[in-house]
Structure formats: structure tokens, C-alpha cells
Amino acid sequence: MSTQESIAKEGVDAETVDAVKTVGEKYKYGFETDIEMEYAPKGVNEDIVRLISEKNDEPAWMLEWRLDAFRRWEKMVEPDWAMVNYPEIDFQDIYYYARPKSMVEKPKSLDEVDPKLLETYNKLGIPLAEQALLAGVEGAEEGRKVAVDAVFDSVSVGTTFQKELAAAGVIFCSISEAIKDHPELVKKYLGTVVPPTDNFYATLNSAVFSDGSFVYIPEGVKCPMELSTYFRINAENTGQFERTLIVAEKGAQVSYLEGCTAPMRDENQLHAAVVELVIQEDADIKYSTVQNWYPGDENGVGGIYNFVTKRADCRGDRAKVMWTQVETGSAVTWKYPSCILRGDDSQGEFYSIAIANNMQQADTGTKMVHLGKRTKSRIVSKGISAGKAQNTYRGLVSMHPKAKDSRNYTQCDSLLIGDKCGAHTVPYMECRNNSSRIEHEATTSKVDDEQLFYCRQRGMGEEEAVALIVNGFAKEVLQSLPMEFAMEAQKLVAISLEGSVG
Amino acid sequence: MGEAKFDNPTEALLARHSAPRKGSDWAEATRHAARERTLGMGAAGRRDEYWRYTNPTALNAAEAPDVEIMQLEEVPVFDGVEKLLVTFVDGVYAPEQSDDLSGEGLEISTLEEALSADIHWASDVFGVLEGNGQSPVKRPFAALNTALAGQGVVIRATGKVSKPVALRYCRENTTSDAVLHHVVRVESGADLNILENGAGASRLNTVMEVDVAKGGTFHHLRAQGRDHARLAATAIFARLGAESHFKSFTLTVNGVLTRNEVVIDINGDDTKASVAGACLGDGDFLHDDTIFITHDAVNCESRQVFKKVLKNGATGVFQGKILVQPDAQKTDGYQISQGLLLDDDSNFLAKPELEIYADDVACSHGSTCGAVDENSLFYLMSRGVPRAEAQNMMIIAFLDEAIQEIEDEVLADDIRARLSGWAERHKT
Numbered sequence: 006m007s008t009q010e011s012i013a014k015e016g017v018d019a020e021t022v023d024a025v026k027t028v029g030e031k032y033k034y035g036f037e038t039d040i041e042m043e044y045a046p047k048g049v050n051e052d053i054v055r056l057i058s059e060k061n062d063e064p065a066w067m068l069e070w071r072l073d074a075f076r077r078w079e080k081m082v083e084p085d086w087a088m089v090n091y092p093e094i095d096f097q098d099i100y101y102y103a104r105p106k107s108m109v110e111k112p113k114s115l116d117e118v119d120p121k122l123l124e125t126y127n128k129l130g131i132p133l134a135e136q137a138l139l140a141g142v143e144g145a146e147e148g149r150k151v152a153v154d155a156v157f158d159s160v161s162v163g164t165t166f167q168k169e170l171a172a173a174g175v176i177f178c179s180i181s182e183a184i185k186d187h188p189e190l191v192k193k194y195l196g197t198v199v200p201p202t203d204n205f206y207a208t209l210n211s212a213v214f215s216d217g218s219f220v221y222i223p224e225g226v227k228c229p230m231e232l233s234t235y236f237r238i239n240a241e242n243t244g245q246f247e248r249t250l251i252v253a254e255k256g257a258q259v260s261y262l263e264g265c266t267a268p269m270r271d272e273n274q275l276h277a278a279v280v281e282l283v284i285q286e287d288a289d290i291k292y293s294t295v296q297n298w299y300p301g302d303e304n305g306v307g308g309i310y311n312f313v314t315k316r317a318d319c320r321g322d323r324a325k326v327m328w329t330q331v332e333t334g335s336a337v338t339w340k341y342p343s344c345i346l347r348g349d350d351s352q353g354e355f356y357s358i359a360i361a362n363n364m365q366q367a368d369t370g371t372k373m374v375h376l377g378k379r380t381k382s383r384i385v386s387k388g389i390s391a392g393k394a395q396n397t398y399r400g401l402v403s404m405h406p407k408a409k410d411s412r413n414y415t416q417c418d419s420l421l422i423g424d425k426c427g428a429h430t431v432p433y434m435e436c437r438n439n440s441s442r443i444e445h446e447a448t449t450s451k452v453d454d455e456q457l458f459y460c461r462q463r464g465m466g467e468e469e470a471v472a473l474i475v476n477g478f479a480k481e482v483l484q485s486l487p488m489e490f491a492m493e494a495q496k497l498v499a500i501s502l503e504g505s506v507g
Numbered sequence: 508m509g510e511a512k513f514d515n516p517t518e519a520l521l522a523r524h525s526a527p528r529k530g531s532d533w534a535e536a537t538r539h540a541a542r543e544r545t546l547g548m549g550a551a552g553r554r555d556e557y558w559r560y561t562n563p564t565a566l567n568a569a570e571a572p573d574v575e576i577m578q579l580e581e582v583p584v585f586d587g588v589e590k591l592l593v594t595f596v597d598g599v600y601a602p603e604q605s606d607d608l609s610g611e612g613l614e615i616s617t618l619e620e621a622l623s624a625d626i627h628w629a630s631d632v633f634g635v636l637e638g639n640g641q642s643p644v645k646r647p648f649a650a651l652n653t654a655l656a657g658q659g660v661v662i663r664a665t666g667k668v669s670k671p672v673a674l675r676y677c678r679e680n681t682t683s684d685a686v687l688h689h690v691v692r693v694e695s696g697a698d699l700n701i702l703e704n705g706a707g708a709s710r711l712n713t714v715m716e717v718d719v720a721k722g723g724t725f726h727h728l729r730a731q732g733r734d735h736a737r738l739a740a741t742a743i744f745a746r747l748g749a750e751s752h753f754k755s756f757t758l759t760v761n762g763v764l765t766r767n768e769v770v771i772d773i774n775g776d777d778t779k780a781s782v783a784g785a786c787l788g789d790g791d792f793l794h795d796d797t798i799f800i801t802h803d804a805v806n807c808e809s810r811q812v813f814k815k816v817l818k819n820g821a822t823g824v825f826q827g828k829i830l831v832q833p834d835a836q837k838t839d840g841y842q843i844s845q846g847l848l849l850d851d852d853s854n855f856l857a858k859p860e861l862e863i864y865a866d867d868v869a870c871s872h873g874s875t876c877g878a879v880d881e882n883s884l885f886y887l888m889s890r891g892v893p894r895a896e897a898q899n900m901m902i903i904a905f906l907d908e909a910i911q912e913i914e915d916e917v918l919a920d921d922i923r924a925r926l927s928g929w930a931e932r933h934k935t
Contacts, residue, residue: 086556088862406851406852409851419861419863421863421865421866421868422866423866424833424836424865424866424867425833426864426866427862427863427864428861428863429860429861429862429863430859430860430861430872431858431860432857432858432859432860432874433856433857433858434855434856434857434858434859434874434876435854435855435856435857436846436848436854436855436856436876436877437854438848438851438852439848439849439850439851439853439877439878440851440878441876441877442875442876442877442878443874443875443876443877444873444874444875445857445859445872445873445874445875446871446872446873447859447861447871447872447873448869448870448871449861449863449868449869449870449871450868450869451866451867451868
């Protein structure tokens with residue numbers, strides 16, 4: 006990186022720039038913040054659910070909602086259909102609630118937040134000061150802003166730019182605040198996309214979710230800045246169960262970014278989130294994720310179990326949603342961001358890069374459920390396996406009888422680096438009318454020797470060459486990310502593949 | 508199912524059929540093991556991943572359906588070909604309608620005869636390939652078939668077999684529940700063609716186990732009859748040695764429920780396997796191809812080509828899988844499944860899977876589904892072809908990629924003629 010490129014933008018402290026600059030090292034985010042924590046007792050039962058609800062100062066209806074979910078969860082069995090193997094999880098050996106002691110009295114503004122917490126986010130490259138840019142990237146659009154909601158273990162630490170957003174009519178706050186301040190909105194939308202009965206992990210999440218983000222974009226409003234949530238697991242033996250709800254009213258637009266990291270630890274930690282997107286007529290949500298939870302070491306010790314349910318409901322005509330994900334972290338990933346294309350002419354897009362190295366296992370993909378007429382979906386999935394990792398694309402495209410004249414295009418490509426890893430594709434295609442068209446293509450191949458030779462011949466190291474080729478392989482997806490994320494993601498690709506060749 | 512006296516639904520399945528004639532010790536041991544297997548795995552149900560698109564209720568039912576026997580005026584398929592004819596009527600060998608069981612380059616006998624011999628080469632194949640094929644996906648109808656196997660043929664090709672062996676399945680009773688089990692071994696360098704033709708029973712369960720030794724060639728061509736309301740669950744289990752060739756093609760027109768499973772294990776290097784099928788369905792029709800090809804050797808090629816033409820609410824299902832084991836380098840796996848929906852009520856459901864543990868491979872799959880291309884129709888119509896005829900031309904052209912998998916041109920043309928016949932009869 007040239008010196009010119011690393012010059013910090015005004016308002017970004019040097020430490021942040023360094024943090025991002027050195028992203029190209031081993032798992033950067035493996036540090037632990039030594040901070041006094043308050044835990045709920047280990048395990049999950051009705052009392053814990055009550056306790057979480059009480060800690061968040063929730064109304065009675067919310068508690069009832071949680072308890073219903075919990076009672077149902079107790080009768081459910083963990084799904085085993087995914088191509089992932091991990092030791093049985095003892096759900097009673099996890100802390101379901103952990104918050105920094107300094108957060109007991111919720112700070113009124115960012116200035117009151119414990120400096121240790123702020124420092125943690127600075128180290129992660131996510132400064133919680135209200136400033137123009139995430140990471141001082143030279144050449145970015147002038148005055149481009151990103152509002153951040155930072156979630157630390159079970160609680161939201163703070164949300165930036167709330168005032169400016171409020172002026173535009175946008176609500177961006179933690180879900181716990183939303184339950185208190187905007188109960189009518191939460192009540193109307195929560196659980197309508199991913200019902201509390203949806204699946205084992207979503208039901209558990211419905212019972213014990215502690216925090217997360219809430220976004221409401223009113224009719225006709227184009228959100229004045231990008232919104233972002235940064236999830237950090239810090240405490241030991243703690244599960245993180247966050248819940249995100251984004252509502253885009255008629256004609257609204259928003260771009261939302263999500264990032265996540267965790268310390269390096271020898272034991273596995275559970276992350277079971279639920280994300281719900283409600284998209285009304287002519288509205289548009291772009292949801293981007295860079296998932297970089299700690300993946301465990303090269304022998305498969307430690308790492309996060311990432312069992313996530315994400316779904317978008319295009320309720321209105323011409324609603325549009327775009328999921329983009331870069332999945333480089335986690336020991337085990339089980340994640341299928343889906344689109345329900347209910348409104349006529351609605352559109353769903355899914356772009357994914359999933360990289361699994363060492364002992365990582367990823368089973369990820371999407372569902373495109375076409376219900377409305379002339380709905381369109383596009384799936385581009387790039388899976389990269391290296392080391393002894395297993396990477397599975399699992400997806401569903403379903404054209405219902407009434408979804409006349411709909412279109413789907415799916416492309417899923419897998420790249421294998423080394424002969425100890427696996428790449429799998431499990432697509433389901435269901436076409437129930439004849440005016441719709443489904444096209445699906447999948448290929449599996451290895452890094453091309455000729456391309457590698459070409460790069461090596463021009464003086465590139467082997468790892469560098471592989472990273473370049475992989476970035477080229479994943480180009481279509483990287484291009485659909487917001488710029489700051491795209492830069493980070495490209496570097497992540499290189500880091501994630503470290504040690505995979507030679 | 509559902510009879511109260513059985514604790515296990517598979518017990519009811521086993522009890523549906525009378526016990527086959529007792530065979531020698533090895534044969535009884537194999538049947539017994541298959542019986543245990545059947546009881547252990549339970550009946551197929553909608554909750555099973557591999558039955559999600561096909562409802563097995565009619566196959567599990569206590570009674571076989573009553574199916575009218577179709578009186579055909581057309582020349583039976585494969586009629587013009589010189590062949591060794593073996594006929595089964597309602598699932599029972601009919602020597603009076605069959606040729607002498609002998610031929611150049613092959614040994615052939617009934618299954619009953621082979622299973623009563625104290626020592627027989629078939630003991631290495633019978634129930635063995637089926638048993639191996641039960642993992643990782645269970646196939647209860649195939650296990651049931653082995654447990655009840657009494658009728659079928661046993662063929663061993665030792666050289667170039669001069670004419671194809673034609674298995675003809677006739678029907679005389681409107682209700683019949685047939686179990687047929689064929690065992691085939693193609694010795695090193697030998698070459699065998701098998702033709703299968705006919706609906707065979709109102710409910711037919713067939714298993715064919717095919718063991719191809721190094722350098723052997725096996726070609727299989729099947730037409731599953733035209734009787735409308737019949738049910739069929741078939742399975743082919745193949746084990747392929749080095750440098751061998753395997754080809755199987757199935758034509759299905761009509762039939763309310765057809766489940767064709769093909770399970771291939773490629774064990775030797777430089778082997779080629781192809782499984783293909785064309786089906787045409789109108790109305791109450793469900794056709795399911797479930798294919799599982801395992802590559803466990805170097806430099807092998809496999810192809811799956813399936814085309815389905817569906818109208819008036821017909822359903823086509825394709826579940827294909829290519830599994831490439833860790834050392835199966837230089838694998839070339841190809842898979843295409845396509846549905847052509849002639850109207851808005853028909854369904855095409857596909858699950859083309861890849862599971863790959865080797866890096867130096869080129870595997871691809873494609874799957875598409877849609878209506879007849881209006882532009883092409885318009886092109887033909889603008890040149891004076893009536894719409895219905897233009898559509899039929901498009902149907903035939905669509906299916907032809909699958910037909911091209913048939914090596915023998917004469918047989919391929921025979922199949923083409925059947926497709927045209929169907930298209931003509933079902934013209935809209």
C-alpha cells in the first residue's frame with residue numbers, strides 16, 4: 006500500500022487507519038477486552054428468559070412472546086440436515102446474557118460510554134465517534150457517512166448519528182430501545198418475516214435475544230447515510246443472540262452493513278441471530294455482511310458456531326432486496342439469507358463469497374420464493390475451499406403457480422485449493438408454472454495452473470497469486486459490496502487463504 | 508400400509524408378496540439379510556429427503572391398483588431388432604413366449620435356477636450391489652425386492668454377445684404386484700446389450716444389479732410401456748471396473764407414478780458411465796429419476812442427461828448426485844436436467860447435487876425449466892408450419908440431447924419414433 010493511500014481522512018485517528026491497514030495479517034480481531042462483565046446464570050430456562058426481558062425493561066407482551074417461543078423451543082430438535090459436523094452443543098452450558106458492568110446504567114450519549122469499550126471498537130477499525138468515514142479510505146465520496154450501532158456481547162453500546170437520522174425521519178437504534186420507544190412498530194413487524202416457530206435456532210433466538218438493531222425508514226425516505234451494525238462477542242462461554250429488524254416503507258431506500266468478530270478462544274461459542282427485512286412497495290434494501298467471526302485454529306480448535314436465520318419479505322410491488330455476504334469466519338456456518346418475493350415485479354438478489362480454510366465448515370446459500378407475478382431473482386454464489394474445509398452451497402428456487410412470467414438465474418461456482426477439502430452443491434429447483442424460467446449452472450474446479458504460472462512468472466509469491474486468482478473468481482460478488490466493505494473483503498480473502506498453498 | 512397387525516410398516520410390505528421358492532443356503536442368507544435391511548430402514552415416506560417430491564403412498568399401499576390393459580396396434584418397441592427374447596407375464600417367467608435361454612458369448616438362466624445352485628458366480632453380485640447401494644441413501648423398495656426376489660434372469664457375458672437380450676414385460680391381469688430381480692455380470696472385455704420393454708404389472712418393482720469387469724461394455728435401453736395407471740419403482744445398481752463402459756437410457760411415456768433409481772459405483776480408472784432418460788407425461792403423471800454416481804477412481808467420466816416434457820398437471824422430478832471421493836482425481840462429471848412445461852399446471856422439480864472431495868476435477872451441472880420458446884414457434888409458424896406441429900418439432904428437438912446418448916442408431920431411431928407417436932397423440 007502506498008503512503009498516499011494510507012493518509013487518514015480528517016477525523017479518523019491514526020490508530021484506526023493502522024487497524025484497517027494491517028488487516029492483511031492473521032486473524033486480527035482475536036484480542037480480548039478485559040472488562041468487568043455482568044452475567045446471567047449459565048443455561049436457559051423460563052427464569053433466564055424472564056431475566057433477559059427484565060434487564061431490557063420490556064413490556065409484558067414482549068415477555069409473553071419470548072416465553073411462547075421458549076416453550077416451543079423446548080419441544081424442538083436440532084436440525085441435522087446440513088453438511089456440517091460438530092460436537093453436540095450443551096445449551097445449558099452457555100451464558101445467555103452478558104453485559105459490561107458499565108452498561109448497567111445505559112449511557113445517555115456516546116461520550117459517557119466506557120472508554121474501554123470505545124477502544125475495543127477503535128481497535129476493530131469501527132470508531133464510534135461520529136465521523137465521516139469508517140476507515141479513512143482515500144478517494145471515497147466526499148462527506149459520505151456511516152452510522153454505526155455497536156453490539157458488545159448481549160447489549161448495544163451505542164448508536165452514532167442518531168440525531169441526524171431522526172431529522173430525516175429514520176429510526177436507527179438498538180432493538181431493546183425500539184421495544185421501549187416504538188412498541189407499535191416492533192409489535193407490528195417483529196416475527197412476521199421469521200416467525201418464532203420458524204426453526205430451532207430462530208425459536209431459541211426469539212426466546213433469548215438480548216439486543217440487535219432496529220431500522221425504520223418511513224415512506225419515500227432515502228436514508229441519508231449507510232447504516233451499519235458491528236457485532237462483537239467478547240465474553241467467554243457466551244452465546245450471542247441478536248435480532249435485527251429493518252422496515253422500509255413505501256418507496257424507502259437503505260443500505261445496511263453488518264460486520265462481526267470475536268476473540269480467539271479454544272472453546273466454541275454460539276452465535277444464533279435472526280434478521281428480518283420488511284420491504285414495502287417500491288422500497289429497496291441492500292444488506293451487506295462481512296462475517297469474520299473467529300474461525301478456530303488450523304486444527305479446528307475453537308471458533309464460532311454461526312447459526313443464523315435471515316429473511317427478506319418483499320411485501321409490496323416492485324420491492325427490491327439485495328443480500329451480499331462475504332463469509333470468511335466461523336468454525337461452522339449455517340446460514341441461508343432468503344427472499345420471499347410476494348409483491349408483483351419484486352426482485353431478490355443474492356451474492357455470496359464463502360471461504361472455508363483449515364477445518365472450517367460452511368453450509369450456506371439462499372432461498373428465492375417467487376409468489377408474485379413477474380418476480381425476478383438472481384443468485385451468484387462463489388464457494389472457495391482450502392485446507393481440510395468443507396463448503397456447501399444449499400439453495401432453493403421455487404416458482405409458485407401464481408408467479409407467472411418470473412425469472413431466476415443461478416450460478417454457483419466452487420473452487421478447490423488442495424486435495425483435502427470438499428466443495429458441495431445442493432440446489433433445489435421447483436417450477437410450478439410454465440411462463441417462468443429457472444436457469445441454474447454450477448461448476449467445480451481448482452485454481453487454474455496456467456493462471457498460477459502466469460502470475461508466478463511475473464514475480465508474485467504463490468499465496469499472493471492464489472489470492473489474486475481467488476479475488477478474480479469472486480469478482481462479481483465483490484463488486485456488489487459497498488466500497489469500504491469491498492476493500493476489506495478483498496483483503497479478507499487473502500488472509501482467509503493464508504497457509505492454504507505450498 | 509396401515510394394517511394393525513404389523514408393528515413396522517415394512518413388515519406389511521414384505522407380507523404383501525408370497526415367499527419365493529426356497530433357494531440354496533447362500534441365496535437364503537442374502538434374502539434374509541435383505542429382509543433385515545428392509546425392516547431396519549422402514550418404509551419410504553414423505554419426510555425422507557429423497558422422497559420429498561414423490562409421494563410413495565401408492566407404492567406402499569397394501570393393494571396394487573387395478574389398471575386397464577392397453578391394447579396397442581402399433582409395432583412393439585425394439586420389434587425390428589434381432590434379439591434373445593425373455594418374456595415375463597405379470598412378473599412371472601413365461602418360457603413358452605421366450606426364446607431358448609442360450610446364446611453366443613453368454614450364459615443365461617432364470618433367477619430361480621441360479622439361486623438354487625449351491626455354487627454360483629451370482630452370489631458375488633446378487634443382493635451385494637443392492638446392499639452397497641443402500642448407503643448413504645436408503646432405498647427401501649430395492650431392499651424389499653431382494654428379500655422377495657424369485658423371478659428374473661441371471662446373465663453372464665463372457666465375450667461379444669451377438670444379439671441383445673430383450674426382457675419383455677407383458678400384462679394379462681389388470682391387478683398384479685410384480686417383483687423382478689436381474690443379475691448381470693459382464694466379464695473382462697465382454698460386451699452386452701440389454702433391452703427392457705413393457706409395463707410388466709399394475710405395480711412393478713424391478714432391480715437390476717450389473718457388475719462390469721475391466722474393459723467390459725454394458726448398454727441398457729428401456730421403454731417402460733404405455734399403460735396409464737400403472738406404478739413402477741425400479742433400481743439399477745452398477746459396479747464398474749477399470750476401462751469399462753456403461754450406458755443406460757430410459758424412455759417413459761405415461762404411468763401415474765414412476766420412480767427410476769440408478770446407483771453407480773465407479774471403482775476402476777478410465778471408466779465411462781452415462782445415464783439418460785426422456786419422459787413425456789400428460790395429466791396424472793409423476794416421473795422421478797433419482798441418480799447417484801460415485802467416482803472412486805482416477806480419470807473417469809460420467810454423464811447424466813434427463814429431459815422431461817410435461818403437460819396438464821404432470822410432474823417431473825430429477826434428483827441427481829455426483830459424489831467424487833478424495834482420490835478420484837481427473838474426474839469429469841456432467842449433469843443436465845431440463846423440464847419443458849407445455850402448460851401452466853405442470854411441475855418440474857429438480858435437485859442436482861454435487862459432493863466433491865478431490866480438487867483436480869471438472870464437474871458441472873445445469874438445470875433449466877421453462878415453456879416452449881415462443882420465438883422459435885413463431886419462426887416455424889412464419890414458414891407455414893401449423894402451431895401444434897411446430898410445437899411437436901420443438902418437443903422432439905428438446906428431447907434429442909438425451910436420445911443422442913443411445914449408441915445404437917437403429918434403436919435410437921426406434922425411440923425417436925415413439926416420441927413422435929406420443930407427441931402426435933397428445934397434440935394440442
